[in-house]
Amino acid sequence: MKHTLKSFFSSLLFFSIAITTAQETTTKGEIPKAPKANTAAPAVSIQKPLSTAIINDTVKKATVVPPKTDRYGVRVGLDLYKITRGLYDRDYKGLELVGDYRLTKKYFLAAELGNENKTTDDDRVNFTTKGSYLKVGFDYNGYENWLDMENIISIGLRYGFSTFNQQLNSYRIYNANPYFQETPTIASGRKFEGLSASWIEVVAGIKAKVFDNVFMGFSLRLNRLVTNKEPDNFSNLYIPGFNRTYDGNFGVGFNYTVTYFVPIFKKKVAPKVVIKK
């Protein structure tokens, strides 16, 4: 499992690089400065969007990009990985709903809401974690789209909160000097309820429009616990939404989403006039 995940991540990494290089704009023209000699009309004509008729003496040819509109709205969807994992891993059931709302040209308000039921079978402990979580934060789109494309390569932050309970199914006593050769697995069934944790999450994500209003995306997340209400004589080895806990309060996660964009309004983007001499 560990190795399949690893290769899965490497492939995601590869695709992320592929996408960033595929849409590289290498031959974008420069915007020349307005000629300083003619002070009256020419400077104005550049700023007017559609006034192709007024052509400056010094400018031989002007190319005008049609006005670009940015669509604003809500994007809702779900994490495909959690659903598909529930099909092949009988120790796991999970659902995560994702959504974002475009606040400005580059900022998105983003949230994830999920529920997980996972039985972890470690060498020394076997336990079941059940709980729900909510993550709220923002994404910053660092990707400049061509024309009317709406792809996103983003970095974001989330604050995550989870309430859950743990059930210790079985455990083993560690004995560094096993003279009596006793290493029985002891059945427990002890329940630890009313647990909670909160954390900060750094998200690096990518979303690509596959066809009309439908986006596919994935994100990688690095988490750090802020609060953690631990059970008595056990530990939160798994936290819904945060995933496996490591020493030093760090965790990692990812999701693979399909989302539907519901446009609400449009905003015109001031067109760029590209002038060639």
Added chain:
Amino acid sequence: MFAIKYKNMQMKKIVVFIMLLACAFSSCEKDDICDANTPTTPRLIIEFYDFDNPSVLKNVSNLRVIGQGMTEPLLFGGAPTTSGSKIALPLRTVGTTTTFSLTLNSGNSNPALIDEDIIRFDYSTQELFVSRACGYKSNFTLDPTTPFTHTDPIAANQRWIRFISVEKNSITNENETHLKIFF
């Protein structure tokens, strides 16, 4: 031209960030193995003292320790006998009693010198969570009224151990002496 360069830099930053995340995911697996330095289930630490001079440690000679129900003796650094003044006995984590047979001058050519004593320890256990890799450990508390029962398999008057003193009732680590044996 500057605008393009700036955009490339931003892309690179994102790619580097994703790479770092991927690295963070693939490493950090070392907490799967229980570290030998982690304090887990402690052993019962016994020190041997001179009965005639109770403040002085006394070395045993070829002491052989075997747990009840076991066929192999307890090993002391790989050897079946010890001639030191300190031993560590592992207690059973299943159940609340462990019995050891302690044989002095084990393997001696003079059978008159070989002396076997039997000590049964009675205790309660507390199971404490350690970590994901180590699971739980068991601490012991020696029974406050009868922490041990000292017998001799042959005759009561042949005991080589003359006095046992419980120093610590609770066995939670191996840094302290829990029991003193005077002989």
